[in-house]
Amino acid sequence: MSQEESPPQPPPEDGDEKKERVLHTRVPAVLEQELKRLAQNIRVPVSNLVRTILEDAVAVADRAGRGVEEELHRAAGRVSAQREAILRKRDEVVGRTKSGPLGGIVGFQPMVLATDTHCAVCDAELSAGESAHLGVHSDPAAPRPIVCDACLPRPKK
Ligand SMILES: [Zn+2]
Incomplete structure (x- = not known):
C-alpha cells in the first residue's frame, strides 16, 4: 500500500568534483628510485602510488591540523620505511589468492614414502614404499605437503 512514487533518480553527476589534474613535480633522484622500486614491487603504476601517498599525506595533515607541506615532507621520508610494510601486505594478499594446499609451493621433490599418508x-x-612428491614452499618454515603423482601440475602444451 505504498504510494511512494519516487521520482527517477537523476544520474550521478560526474561533474567538477571528479575532475582530475595532471601535476608535474620534481623529486630527488633517490626518492624517484625509491618510488619506482616500491611501485614495481607492489605492481602498481608509479602515478597511482604517488597519488595514494599524496592523498594519505593530505588526509593526515587535515586531521592533525598541520600544514600539508610539512606532511608531504614526512610522507616522502616515510616511503622507505613503508616499503617493508607494503611488501608484507602484498605477501599477505598473494598468500590469500594462492591459498589452498599448494599455496606458496614453488616446486616438488620426488620421494619414496617412509610411512602411510x-x-x-x-x-x-598413499602407502609406505610408494613414490610421492614433497612440495617445497617459498617459506622454509612453512609446512611441506605430500602430493601424489596424479596431482602434480602438468606442463602446459
Ligand atoms: Zn593427489
Missing part, C-alpha cells in the same frame, strides 16, 4: 590435494591414501 594422504595426498594433500586429493586425499588419496
Whole structure:
C-alpha cells in the first residue's frame, strides 16, 4: 500500500568534483628510485602510488591540523620505511589468492614414502614404499605437503 512514487533518480553527476589534474613535480633522484622500486614491487603504476601517498599525506595533515607541506615532507621520508610494510601486505594478499594446499609451493621433490599418508590435494591414501612428491614452499618454515603423482601440475602444451 505504498504510494511512494519516487521520482527517477537523476544520474550521478560526474561533474567538477571528479575532475582530475595532471601535476608535474620534481623529486630527488633517490626518492624517484625509491618510488619506482616500491611501485614495481607492489605492481602498481608509479602515478597511482604517488597519488595514494599524496592523498594519505593530505588526509593526515587535515586531521592533525598541520600544514600539508610539512606532511608531504614526512610522507616522502616515510616511503622507505613503508616499503617493508607494503611488501608484507602484498605477501599477505598473494598468500590469500594462492591459498589452498599448494599455496606458496614453488616446486616438488620426488620421494619414496617412509610411512602411510594422504595426498594433500586429493586425499588419496598413499602407502609406505610408494613414490610421492614433497612440495617445497617459498617459506622454509612453512609446512611441506605430500602430493601424489596424479596431482602434480602438468606442463602446459
Ligand atoms: Zn593427489
